[in-house]
Amino acid sequence: MSMRKLKSVLAAGALTGILACGAATSAQAEDLTLCWAAWDPANALVSLSKDYEAKSGNKMHFEFVPWPNFADRMLNELNSGGKLCDLMIGDSQWIGGAAENKLYIKLNDFFDKEGIKMSDFIPATVTGYSEWPKGSPNYWALPAFGDVVGWSYRKDWFSRPELKAEFKTKYGRDLAVPKTFAELKDIAAFFQGRKIDGKTVYGAAIYTERGSEGITMGAMDVLYSFGFEYDNPKKPYELEGFVNSAKSVKGLEFYKQLYDCCVPPGSSDAYMSQNIDAYKSGQVALQMNFAFTWPGINADPNIGGEKSGYFPNPAGPDGKQFAQLGGQGISVVAASTKQKAALEYIKWFAQPEVQAKWWQMGGYSALRAVVEDPGFAKSQPYAQTFLDSMAIVKDFWAEPAYASLLQASQKRFHNYVVAGNGTAKEALDGLVSDWKDIFEDEGKY
Amino acid sequence: MLDTSIDRAARATPPAVARRIRGLSDRAIAWIFVAPSIFLLLAVNIFPLIWTIRLSFTNFRVNRPNAEVEFVGLKNYISVLTNGDIWLTMQATAHFLIATLVLQVLIGFSLAYLINKKFRGNDLWTTIIVLPMMLSPAVVGNFWTFLYQPQIGLFNYAVGFLTGTDPSSFSMIGDASLAPWAIVIVDTWMWTPFVMLICLAGLRSIPNSIYEAAECDRASKWRQFWTITIPMVLPFLMLAILFRGIENFKMFDLVVQLTGGGPGSITELTSINLKREAFEKWRTGYASAYAVILFVTVFGLASIYVKALNKVKQR
């Protein structure tokens, strides 16, 4: 038996020991800290957790960090062995590193013991948020919040007779939800610089942020649908001709065209919050953003309700349709001294009633019982779009070296799309060489 | 000035007096007084430096606690020095350094020269001009992104108002050709007062009698400026340049908040680049080599500069 195996067996043994104790003795009141990003769903989770506090007697504390700093701060926290967080709702791409370096505890035994079955959750979220290595039944998180990139649009503008007529004469088709990215660009170009109710409006708010992951999360939506592959499906980590295929190049060129023609001024560093700003202030007709933004848009007094509609990523030139996966699973931090209480929280959170309530409060539950309920699709105007988008997801690398891989794509994409340096081919060739270097370092070749 | 006072102090404690002092000996007091500081500085400044040098020869990664740490020799140094991106970063840093120094010296000296005219209320205005340099660069830098926003930002609006261009037609932070200037403008706004204060000290150190003598010789004001004012202020100015140079070589907070290194990597200064390597990619060994190279660079450049400065002073 290798040392590593021995260690994990020991760890598992210790874990079951802890759990056994937990079952035997009544839980003592604990102060638990849950770490997540600072955004609308986190506030909803605070309200949801009141029920847990009442039932368990444990007190919940929350540490929410805004998205642009989230990965930085939290990975720093995990890597420094910090004890701030007992529970971590960490981003999907962290799972590889967190699993291999034992920053999270493995949840298989816990799931078995409590009768939590991963088959009860949307398959894409299990693969995306819980598994490492991918495709193997090793679980490090419970899918907590399903999320995916999609679009919201100004339904009220789309239904104005004079705009519909003008669009029809100009493009020869109706002004409607785009079916392809090419159509989407037409619509964005149509609205760009237009005066609506005396205000200049623009086409589309898209992701262009440089510092964390913004532009990658945005460009990938287009790239996937144009035919980009992370590697050779038959030969893992073979990048040449997949990352920088002619189709990928077309995709990246398209993203730049979209940036050049149709974004509001000053969108050189825009991610979730900037796009919400642009959309809510009535500046743009279309907004690319994660699904988590939709409940907020729906409830907005100015642009919500009937004024907004939602659609999943349109298709690429070959009819392929993909969407960038967002969302997170909830994990127990290995450095935490309150793992028992933390696991109890997950047990509580996984209950179908709690998950149903989670969806009502604006949290995207990943539990199939919730989303496959016949009433789900009609329960909110964006529910169907969420289901459609969730069915076509693809995620970024979740390797332990994900941060380096992401940095490389952030830099190459931003350099080409926003700064306008070089060509799309050069950007993707550069990305292949960056990624190759990283995988070389990781001993993948 | 400083050496003489120490020597005087040392000489001024006559042995007779020293012997008569009760309590601890001077030697013991000296050590008790100095030791805590030295210990802290060794622990927090010197020891980490040595640790960095040691790490720079390994493949250590903070986020791989289970991986074996190997000695890799000069590999990290070679990959830093052969990395084309780092040279681009250096270029960005050089551009930032040169542009800010030129602007700050020109504006700072002019302001000091004007304030030295001793008009009424100069004290109040000096204080107001100094305000930006007292404030947190991260907080202020963050707010400048708001001022730089097309349309709604004050900066674009003011430029539009003065030049007649449309405020939404340009984006200081988003445009690859404007972003390097966006950071230069904010740094100049913040730190010109520093150069100004040092120059002011220099100007005030010039005795009036020199000008009076020049006046008797019928030297023109223009000539007085070039033969008296400039040479007398030069050592001060060079000091100001040294401090600003070192500070801007280290620049991190302001630019991180302003542009985050973007667009692309156009404003990615060395500190920002190093932070990405060390705290985002967690390539600790590599980043340590990078840090050592930076340290040697600054130290080397500063030493050469200080030599030049001493020559100027001796003249």
Next chain:
Amino acid sequence: MSYSVTDPSGRQKWIAATLVTLYAVITILPLLWIIGTSFKSPSDAIAYPPKTLFTPTLEGYVNLFTTRTRASEEELKTLGEPTTWYDRIVRRDGFIIAGPSRFPERFTNSIIIGFGSTVLCIVLGTAAAYAFSRFKVPLKDDLLFFILSTRMMPPVAVAIPIFLMFRQLGLNDTHAGMILLYTAVNLSLAVWLLKGFIDEIPIEYEEAALIDGYTRFQAFYKVVIPQAMTGIASTAIFCLIFAWNEYAFAVLLTSGTAQTAPPFIPTIIGVGGQDWPAVAAGATLFLVPVMIFTIVLRKHLLRGITFGAVRK
């Protein structure tokens, strides 16, 4: 008043005054804009063209100190009338206050770490400066120069080993760790400045005290310290301002417990989207004390800057 050939003429003074005033007005404008924005409503803050006249509101400050959640209209109705002025502000936009924000904690951290490191730095620095000034310490000049030169390292480079060291010692994200770190960073400059001030105190005072039967230590704190008080005060201001404004170490080495205000303020976001009035409110509360400080203590401060720089 006697006429001097070197005195600038009235016209020169007038031109100089105009130019300097113009520059000062431009330089203060962004700062006034921060303060102004903190009293704007979010829609006024992002209005085009920028608004100089607006109805002031405390919404930014309320948002700075609270976290809020959106409530449906039915929910709002069940809650009844808002009871406090800040509830009223929040309800107007369809939100309810969910709890306090993290800002007061971060601000308190800034105060604890700022003052803690300043006090420690002054205590250690004054003692060391006195020793360096009055006694022969071996390798004095080399030691001082080398210690000073470590300030040339970018903080990010220094932070790598500090991060590792603090992790070993359990000092990551603690007040004690940050106080020690800031003290060490400030100490070299503090010793340098204080040594200059102590050098200026005539040695005869101490000699007199020693002859009167004081111990060396008594002479130090009964004679030297009172004499050096001005210098100590202006050095303290520098240490405090540095620790108050520091960002790089704070962002890399702290997270939940010991994080100070500078890394926190830029991350203030509202419910969806950057809440500029709240950011401005945080910035105002954080910057205004320093501004007042600077204006009130300008004599010491300005002298300290030039003195510290020119002496090195």
